[in-house]
Amino acid sequence: xxxxxxxxxxxxxxxxxxxxxxxxxxxxxxxxxxxxxxxxxxxxxxxxxxxxxxxxxxxxxxxxxxxxxxxxxxxxxxxxxxxxxxxxxxxxxxxxxxxxxxxxxxxxxxxxxxxxxxxxxxxxxxxxxxxxxxxxxxxxxxxxxxxxxxxxxxxxxxxxxxxxxxxxxxxxxxxxxxxxxxxxxxxxxxxxxxxxxxxxxxxxxxxxxxxxxxxxxxxxxxxxxxxxxxxxxxxxxxxxxxxxxxxxxxxxxxxxxxxxxxxxxxxxxxxxxxxxxxxxxxxxxxxxxxxxxxxxxxxxxxxxxxxxxxxxxxxxxxxxxxxxxxxxxxxxxxxxxxxxxxxxxxxxxxxxxxxxxxxxxxxxxxxxxxxxxxxxxxxxxxxxxxxxxxxxxxxxxxxxxxxxxxxxxxxxxxxxxxxxxxxxxxxxxxxxxxxxxxxxxxxxxxxxxxxxxxxxxxxxxxxxxxxxxxxxxxxxxxxxxxxxx
Amino acid sequence: xxxxxxxxxxxxxxxxxxxxxxxxxxxxxxxxxxxxxxxxxxxxxxxxxxxxxxxxxxxxxxxxxxxxxxxxxxxxxxxxxxxxxxxxxxxxxxxxxxxxxxxxxxxxxxxxxxxxxxxxxxxxxxxxxxxxxxxxxxxxxxxxxxxxxxxxxxxxxxxxxxxxxxxxxxxxxxxxxxxxxxxxxxxxxxxxxxxxxxxxxxxxxxxxxxxxxxxxxxxxxxxxxxxxxxxxxxxxxxxxxxxxxxxxxxxxxxxxxxxxxxxxxxxxxxxxxxxxxxxxxxxxxxxxxxxxxxxxxxxxxxxxxxxxxxxxxxxxxxxxxxxxxxxxxxxxxxxxxxxxxxxxxxxxxxxxxxxxxx
Ligand SMILES: Cc1cc2nc3c(=O)[nH]c(=O)nc-3n(C[C@H](O)[C@H](O)[C@H](O)COP(=O)(O)OP(=O)(O)OC[C@H]3O[C@@H](n4cnc5c(N)ncnc54)[C@H](O)[C@@H]3O)c2cc1C
Ligand SMILES: Cc1cc2nc3c(=O)[nH]c(=O)nc-3n(C[C@H](O)[C@H](O)[C@H](O)COP(=O)(O)OP(=O)(O)OC[C@H]3O[C@@H](n4cnc5c(N)ncnc54)[C@H](O)[C@@H]3O)c2cc1C
Numbered sequence: 001x002x003x004x005x006x007x008x009x010x011x012x013x014x015x016x017x018x019x020x021x022x023x024x025x026x027x028x029x030x031x032x033x034x035x036x037x038x039x040x041x042x043x044x045x046x047x048x049x050x051x052x053x054x055x056x057x058x059x060x061x062x063x064x065x066x067x068x069x070x071x072x073x074x075x076x077x078x079x080x081x082x083x084x085x086x087x088x089x090x091x092x093x094x095x096x097x098x099x100x101x102x103x104x105x106x107x108x109x110x111x112x113x114x115x116x117x118x119x120x121x122x123x124x125x126x127x128x129x130x131x132x133x134x135x136x137x138x139x140x141x142x143x144x145x146x147x148x149x150x151x152x153x154x155x156x157x158x159x160x161x162x163x164x165x166x167x168x169x170x171x172x173x174x175x176x177x178x179x180x181x182x183x184x185x186x187x188x189x190x191x192x193x194x195x196x197x198x199x200x201x202x203x204x205x206x207x208x209x210x211x212x213x214x215x216x217x218x219x220x221x222x223x224x225x226x227x228x229x230x231x232x233x234x235x236x237x238x239x240x241x242x243x244x245x246x247x248x249x250x251x252x253x254x255x256x257x258x259x260x261x262x263x264x265x266x267x268x269x270x271x272x273x274x275x276x277x278x279x280x281x282x283x284x285x286x287x288x289x290x291x292x293x294x295x296x297x298x299x300x301x302x303x304x305x306x307x308x309x310x311x312x313x314x315x316x317x318x319x320x321x322x323x324x325x326x327x328x329x330x331x332x333x334x335x336x337x338x339x340x341x342x343x344x345x346x347x348x349x350x351x352x353x354x355x356x357x358x359x360x361x362x363x364x365x366x367x368x369x370x371x372x373x374x375x376x377x378x379x380x381x382x383x384x385x386x387x388x389x390x391x392x393x394x395x396x397x398x399x400x401x402x403x404x405x406x407x408x409x410x411x412x413x414x415x416x417x418x419x420x421x422x423x424x425x426x427x428x429x430x431x432x433x434x435x436x437x438x439x440x441x442x443x444x445x446x447x448x449x450x451x452x453x454x455x456x457x458x459x460x461x462x463x464x465x466x467x468x469x470x471x472x473x474x475x476x477x478x479x480x481x482x483x484x485x
Numbered sequence: 486x487x488x489x490x491x492x493x494x495x496x497x498x499x500x501x502x503x504x505x506x507x508x509x510x511x512x513x514x515x516x517x518x519x520x521x522x523x524x525x526x527x528x529x530x531x532x533x534x535x536x537x538x539x540x541x542x543x544x545x546x547x548x549x550x551x552x553x554x555x556x557x558x559x560x561x562x563x564x565x566x567x568x569x570x571x572x573x574x575x576x577x578x579x580x581x582x583x584x585x586x587x588x589x590x591x592x593x594x595x596x597x598x599x600x601x602x603x604x605x606x607x608x609x610x611x612x613x614x615x616x617x618x619x620x621x622x623x624x625x626x627x628x629x630x631x632x633x634x635x636x637x638x639x640x641x642x643x644x645x646x647x648x649x650x651x652x653x654x655x656x657x658x659x660x661x662x663x664x665x666x667x668x669x670x671x672x673x674x675x676x677x678x679x680x681x682x683x684x685x686x687x688x689x690x691x692x693x694x695x696x697x698x699x700x701x702x703x704x705x706x707x708x709x710x711x712x713x714x715x716x717x718x719x720x721x722x723x724x725x726x727x728x729x730x731x732x733x734x735x736x737x738x739x740x741x742x743x744x745x746x747x748x749x750x751x752x753x754x755x756x757x758x759x760x761x762x763x764x765x766x767x768x769x770x771x772x773x774x775x776x777x778x779x780x781x782x783x784x785x786x787x788x789x790x791x792x793x794x795x796x797x798x799x800x801x802x803x804x805x806x807x808x809x810x811x812x813x814x815x816x817x818x819x820x821x822x823x824x825x826x827x828x829x830x831x832x833x834x835x836x837x838x839x840x841x842x843x
Binding site for chain 2: 105181199243289414
């Protein structure tokens with residue numbers, strides 16, 4: 001360790017106290033990666049602030065010393081978003097985990113970024129409210145991570161993603177300034193900076209306080225399981241439901257491999273079939289009953305061999321447990337696997353599944369498909385065995401070919417897991433150079449020195465200050481906060 | 486006299502902007518021209534870039550429930566096209582026959598359906614924008630779910646054309662409901678109305694709109710869905726207040742505020758609605774349960790704004806006024822300036838019309 005960094009560590013320690021600083025190589029190892037474990041970088045230190053003021057103080061030090069920093073929630077991200085940067089620090093928000101305010105009349109909750117997603121629902125459930133975005137990792141991931149990734153979940157089909165539920169934020173900018181984006185009342189005048197911060201993967205600063213919208217629990221929730229001979233038939237049933245003008249709370253699809261894995265893991269008692277649909281309707285009881293009858297008929301008309309409606313809340317939970325455990329359950333049927341997160345226009349599903357199957361035969365690698373069928377978000381899991389020479393590489397190539405297929409169909413390389421480190425090289429395949437360059441203007445506005453998670457999302461950082469037109473001092477420069485270099 | 490150009494392609498829009506930028510000419514984008522005087526008056530307009538010739542519905546992917554549409558298409562024409570497949574853009578804007586897609590996005594207009602379906606920022610999933618340096622940039626995409634890159638469609642929505650000219654947008658759609666019903670109840674005052682609206686919000690009803698009109702002293706509820714669902718909800722509502730079947734025209738109340746000397750859009754918390762109305766004492770007001778409302782005012786607009794801003798809300802003037810149209814931009818104004826500098830360094834787009842003098 002160099003002298004400079006030891007001095008620096010003392011400075012961080014002075015702000016955060018002994019408990020707020022991790023710098024021993026052994027302890028740093030925990031922070032080397034996030035949920036995408038094949039990328040690893042050791043940070044020079046992990047900082048654990050307990051307040052906005054402490055975040056501000058350490059970010060100011062980073063800004064002064066030009067040290068890159070990476071915010072971290074629970075490290076469950078699947079694209080390397082919280083992967084440290086060599087020579088940089090990690091700022092963990094894990095100790096900022098208070099729920100600051102609950103306001104039922106206005107259906108708002110104010111939380112610190114380290115609050116776990118499910119805890120928000122836990123807190124408001126006694127009044128029959130819930131926090132709608134429900135990533136499968138909701139019992140461990142943080143609101144700060146959800147905000148950065150714009151996380152989704154099965155119920156986002158009806159309720160929207162994280163971005164729909166964030167009203168306002170307090171943010172520490174990369175220069176250490178604290179600003180409020182959005183507002184408690186809707187439609188604050190000015191650019192939608194809150195909207196662009198959500199989903200920016202920690203590249204625009206650190207959220208230190210978030211105002212969330214909560215939702216009243218519907219009167220009735222019903223979940224239907226329908227078994228189809230093939231995934232394609234399940235897909236046409238989904239089209240039938242949509243064409244009938246029904247917007248379910250969730251429509252999920254699993255193919256036979258995913259069913260097998262989920263069964264092995266949690267015994268959800270799923271029917272064995274080529275394509276299983278899980279359709280959830282919620283709302284006023286009379287409305288749900290009327291629509292469930294229609295969904296039932298549509299599934300029958302499209303060739304469902306078996307249809308079940310969960311008869312109790314317990315049965316419903318088991319059905320969802322199987323679905324939510326599907327990723328982790330792959331470990332039961334394959335030593336290794338890669339999770340992908342492509343999106344396609346839902347109607348392209350049959351062609352895409354056929355093509356994935358063709359590639360599977362060609363490579364000899366199995367693929368399990370778990371699908372948010374309502375919104376076209378496909379999670380193909382490419383199964384492989386690392387011990388077999390060349391398989392890992394082949395699986396990576398296959399996985400990337402699937403993303404390319406999604407792009408070719410007019411879709412996206414990520415529906416909820418983010419670009420992070422993993423997929424930044426795919427960005428130029430999805431967007432043209434001017435598109436990426438334009439997005440990076442926003443980064444330059446927030447972070448002209450490239451300090452906040454600087455190496456993620458974009459394959460090549462744009463030099464800030466090269467905006468065309470006559471030279472005018474950057475407003476941050478005018479305020480004496482930043483200098484051009 | 487300002488020059489009016491009517492580009493036929495997105496590329497041409499970008500070229501016109503680049504040309505104006507190089508020659509130091511100031512540009513105002515124009516859609517239907519239904520509200521060019523909204524916001525502060527522009528410093529100067531040398532070139533009007535009209536989107537009139539960019540008016541196609543490019544693709545209604547009805548089975549995927551998305552639509553790609555050019556900026557100059559009117560809202561009414563888009564809705565007619567979508568209705569052929571039983572779908573809609575779930576937003577009710579002012580003057581849909583005249584208002585264009587680019588115009589409603591630039592002003593982030595929203596109506597009574599906001600309560601259930603969110604604002605345009607929640608409905609727009611992709612956008613193509615022409616920038617002053619001639620860049621034509623796309624972001625978002627054609628799929629409902631997409632987190633690749635920054636959400637520029639959100640940033641552009643409500644930016645009043647000060648960052649770029651929107652040439653095309655992609656939206657997620659919703660089905661047109663099979664049945665709808667409007668229910669109305671008379672309430673003695675704003676306080677009772679607020680109490681009822683909060684109780685309805687706190688119930689398990691799935692209403693699509695909920696508003697309070699001061700002129701009729703009534704609370705209106707919009708129910709959409711199946712006949713069975715509507716009937717059951719109507720029965721529940723009857724236990725909460727003396728609701729009777731109302732008229733769908735109640736939902737035009739906002740638009741009927743025009744013309745008036747001073748009209749403002751206000752936004753407060755739902756729990757502050759009654760108090761705000763008591764203090765503002767507007768001639769007329771239409772308040773949504775979201776806390777967004779439109780009011781006609783007599784008297785000093787600055788004093789009215791003060792009343793709303795101390796509550797943490799906002800008041801935006803929609804009619805020409807001697808004071809700034811927008812009010813307090815908050816502590817993030819330096820970042821907004823930095824964003825403007827990145828997109829439009831010479832400030833040629835709608836100079837001076839926006840928040841904080843942007
Ligand atoms: C088993 C499993 C299932 C999953 N299922 C889903 C799913 O269904 N849907 C889904 O969307 N995702 C899912 N994920 C991915 C992951 O859980 C989400 O991306 C989650 O939001 C990450 O939260 P985190 O607290 O772990 O964040 P981290 O992984 O620690 O960080 C994620 C990103 O957020 C940034 N960040 C963290 N906190 C802040 C802050 N306060 N301010 C600014 N930036 C910050 C980091 O820099 C990083 O870029 C799953 C992951 C696993 C392991
Ligand atoms: C708060 C509010 C107040 C309103 N007040 C009125 C009113 O008093 N009278 C009235 O008639 N309507 C009013 N409207 C309605 C609103 O102006 C129209 O519904 C619609 O938004 C304007 O559409 P337009 O095509 O006529 O736009 P225009 O009136 O042509 O333009 C409106 C604004 O959007 C910009 N713009 C237009 N197209 C683009 C584009 N493609 N890219 C970038 N910027 C663009 C313009 O520069 C201008 O600043 C109001 C709307 C809102 C949200």
